[in-house]
Amino acid sequence: MSLKEKYEIVIGLEVHAELNTKTKIFCGCKNEFGAEANTYVCPNCLGLPGSLPVFNKQVLHHAVKAGLALNCTIAHKSKFDRKNYYYPDLPKAYQISQFDMPIAVKGYLDIVNKQGEKKRLGITRLHMEEDAGKLIHLTKTGQIADAEESLVDYNRGGVPLAEIVSEPDMRSSEDAYLYLSAVKAILKYTNVSDCNMEEGSLRCDANISIRPFGQEKLGVKVEVKNMNSFNNVRKAIDYEVERQMQMAEAGEAIIQETRLWDAGKAKTFSMRGKEGAHDYRYFPEPDLPILETSAEYINTIKAELPELPLQKAERFISQYGLPAYDAGVLTSEIPLADYFEKVAKLSAEPKLSSNWIMGDLLAKMNEAGEADIEKVKVTPEKLAKMLGLIKNATISGKIAKTVFEDMYATGNDPEQIVKEKGLVQITDTKAIEEVIDKVIAANPAIVAEIKGGKVQAMGFMTGQIMKESKGKANPQLVNELLKKKLGV
Amino acid sequence: MAITKKDVEYIAHLSRLEITEEEKVMYTEQLSNILEHVNKLQAVNTDKVEPMIYAIEMKNVMREDVVKPSLDKQKVFAAAPSIENNGFKVPKII
Amino acid sequence: MELYQQTIEELHKALTEKKIKPKDILDSVYQRVDAVDHKVKAYLLVTKELAYTMAATAEDRLMKNENVTELTGIPIGLKDNMCLEGVPTTCAAKMLAGYRPPYTATVLKKLTAAGAVFTGKLNMDEYAFGSSTENSSFFPTHNPWDLERVPGGSSGGSAAAVSADMCIASLGSDTGGSIKQPASLCSVTGFKPTYGRVSRYGLIAFASSLDQIGPMTKTVRDNAIMLKHIAGADENDSTSAAINIPNYLKDIKTDVKGLRIGLPEEYFIDGIQKEVKEAMQAAIEVYKKLGAQIVKVNLLHTDYAVDVYYVVAPAEASSNLARFDGVQYGLRDTAAQNMIDMYKRSRQQGFGKETKRRIMLGTYVLSSGYYEAYYKKAQKVRALIKQDFDEAFKKVDILLTPTSPTTSFKIGEKSGDPLTMYLSDIFTIAPNLAGLPGMSIPCGFDEKNLPIGMQLLAKPFGEQDIFNAANAFQYATDWHTRRPKI
Numbered sequence A: 001m002s003l004k005e006k007y008e009i010v011i012g013l014e015v016h017a018e019l020n021t022k023t024k025i026f027c028g029c030k031n032e033f034g035a036e037a038n039t040y041v042c043p044n045c046l047g048l049p050g051s052l053p054v055f056n057k058q059v060l061h062h063a064v065k066a067g068l069a070l071n072c073t074i075a076h077k078s079k080f081d082r083k084n085y086y087y088p089d090l091p092k093a094y095q096i097s098q099f100d101m102p103i104a105v106k107g108y109l110d111i112v113n114k115q116g117e118k119k120r121l122g123i124t125r126l127h128m129e130e131d132a133g134k135l136i137h138l139t140k141t142g143q144i145a146d147a148e149e150s151l152v153d154y155n156r157g158g159v160p161l162a163e164i165v166s167e168p169d170m171r172s173s174e175d176a177y178l179y180l181s182a183v184k185a186i187l188k189y190t191n192v193s194d195c196n197m198e199e200g201s202l203r204c205d206a207n208i209s210i211r212p213f214g215q216e217k218l219g220v221k222v223e224v225k226n227m228n229s230f231n232n233v234r235k236a237i238d239y240e241v242e243r244q245m246q247m248a249e250a251g252e253a254i255i256q257e258t259r260l261w262d263a264g265k266a267k268t269f270s271m272r273g274k275e276g277a278h279d280y281r282y283f284p285e286p287d288l289p290i291l292e293t294s295a296e297y298i299n300t301i302k303a304e305l306p307e308l309p310l311q312k313a314e315r316f317i318s319q320y321g322l323p324a325y326d327a328g329v330l331t332s333e334i335p336l337a338d339y340f341e342k343v344a345k346l347s348a349e350p351k352l353s354s355n356w357i358m359g360d361l362l363a364k365m366n367e368a369g370e371a372d373i374e375k376v377k378v379t380p381e382k383l384a385k386m387l388g389l390i391k392n393a394t395i396s397g398k399i400a401k402t403v404f405e406d407m408y409a410t411g412n413d414p415e416q417i418v419k420e421k422g423l424v425q426i427t428d429t430k431a432i433e434e435v436i437d438k439v440i441a442a443n444p445a446i447v448a449e450i451k452g453g454k455v456q457a458m459g460f461m462t463g464q465i466m467k468e469s470k471g472k473a474n475p476q477l478v479n480e481l482l483k484k485k486l487g488v
Numbered sequence B: 001m002a003i004t005k006k007d008v009e010y011i012a013h014l015s016r017l018e019i020t021e022e023e024k025v026m027y028t029e030q031l032s033n034i035l036e037h038v039n040k041l042q043a044v045n046t047d048k049v050e051p052m053i054y055a056i057e058m059k060n061v062m063r064e065d066v067v068k069p070s071l072d073k074q075k076v077f078a079a080a081p082s083i084e085n086n087g088f089k090v091p092k093i094i
Numbered sequence C: 001m002e003l004y005q006q007t008i009e010e011l012h013k014a015l016t017e018k019k020i021k022p023k024d025i026l027d028s029v030y031q032r033v034d035a036v037d038h039k040v041k042a043y044l045l046v047t048k049e050l051a052y053t054m055a056a057t058a059e060d061r062l063m064k065n066e067n068v069t070e071l072t073g074i075p076i077g078l079k080d081n082m083c084l085e086g087v088p089t090t091c092a093a094k095m096l097a098g099y100r101p102p103y104t105a106t107v108l109k110k111l112t113a114a115g116a117v118f119t120g121k122l123n124m125d126e127y128a129f130g131s132s133t134e135n136s137s138f139f140p141t142h143n144p145w146d147l148e149r150v151p152g153g154s155s156g157g158s159a160a161a162v163s164a165d166m167c168i169a170s171l172g173s174d175t176g177g178s179i180k181q182p183a184s185l186c187s188v189t190g191f192k193p194t195y196g197r198v199s200r201y202g203l204i205a206f207a208s209s210l211d212q213i214g215p216m217t218k219t220v221r222d223n224a225i226m227l228k229h230i231a232g233a234d235e236n237d238s239t240s241a242a243i244n245i246p247n248y249l250k251d252i253k254t255d256v257k258g259l260r261i262g263l264p265e266e267y268f269i270d271g272i273q274k275e276v277k278e279a280m281q282a283a284i285e286v287y288k289k290l291g292a293q294i295v296k297v298n299l300l301h302t303d304y305a306v307d308v309y310y311v312v313a314p315a316e317a318s319s320n321l322a323r324f325d326g327v328q329y330g331l332r333d334t335a336a337q338n339m340i341d342m343y344k345r346s347r348q349q350g351f352g353k354e355t356k357r358r359i360m361l362g363t364y365v366l367s368s369g370y371y372e373a374y375y376k377k378a379q380k381v382r383a384l385i386k387q388d389f390d391e392a393f394k395k396v397d398i399l400l401t402p403t404s405p406t407t408s409f410k411i412g413e414k415s416g417d418p419l420t421m422y423l424s425d426i427f428t429i430a431p432n433l434a435g436l437p438g439m440s441i442p443c444g445f446d447e448k449n450l451p452i453g454m455q456l457l458a459k460p461f462g463e464q465d466i467f468n469a470a471n472a473f474q475y476a477t478d479w480h481t482r483r484p485k486i
């Protein structure tokens, strides 16, 4: 029995998403990435003596919207609390967060795996809090452990965050990956967050444990932090699961701790001894009055919710007959989904549209390092036009690859490319027969073999004919005519 | 609930105070006396009472999401003990 | 009569009649400071340059008769826990010695807009932790009525300065009695407004759910002028109340006929100094003569107030004071080799004994395993204390109690025993926990000629009721006009 069959993996994720606002959560400083250090700061977000927080309306709006999109119950009464701990990026030495009365609780989201299987994952809560500042470690490696000194930049301090805590419902790194993708899609659909992992606007910590299959009680959980991409989350979980299984097999006790993922070394390492036990001494934030959300307020926000990723995917499946996996990929972001829908409608060929987008277009974008589909020169109109050319047999699927290649680079009209490059498909029987005759004449030995019963050699002949026609001959016609000529 | 020297050491650490041996003894005694007095509260029946967080209860005090000017650079760093490259410099963290 | 001896009202009249100029008042006040502050030691910092600039601005306004308010040209002293941009603001703490905040507290912006003149920063207990001003990191302040005694605290500097005529009025801050108790011990009129009446923005926080800034003056009428100018909702303080502010002075009454004054039984207990009891009796007689109705009431949870307070206030303080870590400002131990040592050594060196005691107490009651038993329990009992007051105010308009169980005590007398010191705020704590407005006004002297004060309480935002009752008392008596001989 392999270890994977012996142990069940249990994963819960904590996602921190920076919210899309003009200003910080408790002051009017700009919420913007990339400015010179300590320029977007004021007495409030520097935590200067005498300063007081004032809550940004938009943060509540975003949090309620995200909560609703994640199928949560919105709390009618909610409050802020102080989480007390010392760290140089936390200027008040407490973080204003929400402890026992978060804005949203008890939600879920559904994930769909490659096999098209749907799984529902629970969301424990979503709460609002302020981000900490950023530390720059003065060392060649940039690693905290090597730094003799560090610099603090409070620009990020006070940026609004939604912390989304899942139930321990994930059973593999793949589940975790899909969960994260789903959370990201939802937050982007609702325009609540940019979810840009490179800029740190989406961060994720994982709680990982294992237990023998059949055991009810959860194993000792290890918290893994510092994973800065979805792929790293997957790798870190795989590494950590393997580590824990090996320990369990060796009869060693797994200890509850926080470990950091080191992407360079592809390992997690213990943070033990860093701060000792946490005792955050949460208590209600007296500087901020309670929040009450009326049914009317919640309903107004509910009405603003767009069609969400999963709803859209389900619609794509029923309306366009797409496979579940394709529908999932195409609905991961609104612009991509919109792109697909336009192409599908203009071309009236949804499956062909999906194939071209999922295959050639996304591959090309990936290769070019382009993430924004709206910047791609191949507009939905042009792609639809090209699909039309395939459909009416002006070009073959193979020729279309050449046309697409050109179109991606230049943004030219597909018809124009076909015309200029002389790529129009030959459907004239006479012209094709001429080519066939030429090829038959040049390959008497093979012709003889075919006639002698070795039908497999037909493929070679077809290839030669297509080559001779520079790929322009209609492959079906070639096949038909050749068979006739050779009498097979 | 008597407070021990060990408790005092723990809360001094949590409070980030490097107190002296002498202070440990003094605070153990003084905090014990205060807490002994405070323990009187345990006798009050508060079964149906909600904890009071605010002296005067208010709700939904919020501001618009509108940018306000941030502090000038020289004001940000005017009182800083150590700065470099527009950052507040601190010693080794771990 | 010297200008420094006069009230805001008197000086305002003289200013608008062009008999004097703001500079004349300031000269007089500073002359007095120079003469007596080496004995009283109320000022931590005298801001002469700033004050004369402000006086010149005030004079300009008076000359042009533009934006003239009752406070234009009036010299006011400030407790040193209110941020004034560019001016050292220390909370009388070594930790913040020399610290100049980059912004100004809302109350000080309001006073500036009214044309007031800031004479300087006044001494206090470090971070407002104390009832005697002995906990100042720099030096203790002396009671002008007896220099060997404490002025009370934590706004001891603010009380002593008004009492000794070293400013015309001052601002203090009150968490558990820090305006009312020193007002009582120094014989001035001190007001702690309803929680939320005055913005806390720029007030260096002690206990956020209790702190309130208030005026300390020579008369009730002056106090009404001051409160009108500093009160009001502030977009920078989410706990400041958007509730209409009456024109306190214009609406003030001297008539208390039919006013229902409640005497809470629990506030007239054994252990109160005999003369304090007698002064209270006399005050009750005054009110009876004026036609007020005296009603006995009960505040059943009074006995728990000090206990609740010494859980809630240190808990909030331990969190509020965590920011003093030496990273951005304030004292830093530069020899520390790592962050945790830097925190621990900077804080150990920067904080005084009482500050550390309160931080540790507050940390303890919030720490894992004790939160429910202490903090949460205290917040529940706090609710009961508030309920008591709500009930009482269904029967009466005003509550009358002593401000402090005793008159001023000797410097050093109680400093060794924190618990005894904490009990000196026994009468001011409960109303503060309930967020109520409360005023202390002079109502007599003991055998040693030490001042006695009485506390007047009203329901939330009932400041006008207190002004009326207190004004009637000052109209009928002259205790508030007496000044110490120094």
Ligand SMILES: [Mg+2]
Pocket (backbone or CB within 6 Å): A097, A129, A163
């Ligand atoms: Mg968090």
Ligand SMILES: [Zn+2]
Pocket (backbone or CB within 6 Å): A024, A027, A028, A029, A040, A041, A042, A043, A044, A045, A046, A158
């Ligand atoms: Zn700010």
